[in-house]
Amino acid sequence: MSETQNFVEVRNAQKQYGALEVLKDISLTVERGQIVAIIGPSGSGKSTLLRAINDLDPLTGGEVWLDGIQVNKQLPHRQYEKHINAMRQQIGMVFQHFNLFPHLTVRGNVTMAPKLLKGITAEEADALAEEQLAHVGLSDRIDYYPSQLSGGQKQRVAIARALAMKPKLMLFDEATSALDPELVEEVNLVMKKLAEEHMTMIIVTHEMDFAASVCDRVLFMDQGVVVEEGPPEVIFKAPNEERTREFLRKHLAGGK
Numbered sequence: 001m002s003e004t005q006n007f008v009e010v011r012n013a014q015k016q017y018g019a020l021e022v023l024k025d026i027s028l029t030v031e032r033g034q035i036v037a038i039i040g041p042s043g044s045g046k047s048t049l050l051r052a053i054n055d056l057d058p059l060t061g062g063e064v065w066l067d068g069i070q071v072n073k074q075l076p077h078r079q080y081e082k083h084i085n086a087m088r089q090q091i092g093m094v095f096q097h098f099n100l101f102p103h104l105t106v107r108g109n110v111t112m113a114p115k116l117l118k119g120i121t122a123e124e125a126d127a128l129a130e131e132q133l134a135h136v137g138l139s140d141r142i143d144y145y146p147s148q149l150s151g152g153q154k155q156r157v158a159i160a161r162a163l164a165m166k167p168k169l170m171l172f173d174e175a176t177s178a179l180d181p182e183l184v185e186e187v188n189l190v191m192k193k194l195a196e197e198h199m200t201m202i203i204v205t206h207e208m209d210f211a212a213s214v215c216d217r218v219l220f221m222d223q224g225v226v227v228e229e230g231p232p233e234v235i236f237k238a239p240n241e242e243r244t245r246e247f248l249r250k251h252l253a254g255g256k
Contacts (some may be wrong), residue, residue: 037211092162152183
């Protein structure tokens, strides 16, 4: 197993809904510790690609590998369930709309998966929750319910919940797009902290400033294909493709 190369690998990913091709033969690799942003217009396949990485939205064709193990193995149902549950423990995912359990406190939301899936004690889970909530700056909200939190706080709890599983990879699907503008930065600061800690991350985002300042690589997707990819200074300042230039002109001119 390589220490750096091909930590995440997507090979010839295809996704169809009937006649509609959402992903058209996409391949990409992410090295351990890299932060990769995926940008592009709505409907370009960004979220579908992200959700395919943990097999939440299974591919029609192609393979996804994490740390030398194929994620989307074709297995009999019971074997597949055991396999994918084990893989998903290694892949944290943060969604646009938080997906917190409203009837559980912050503590309950963060400790539930580690207790159920890792079999740790309540005391160990509490210590883990306290550690991860301190990580996202929410130690003082541990016994609050989601209804008592702002959108930015809810999203930080969602990040703490994902981190409590000690994942190898974090996926962020438009993690700030449901937030009021003044709450966006508090979530971005947590993601920047994770970047400084060399957490491997793949981030679907509309925030060009964040992608430019935090990410190692940027992929521009349109109509189910990766049109171009490269370091942020190339993609944002000197893109090769007209489709990329047009997207950036519209997006940056329209405000963030």
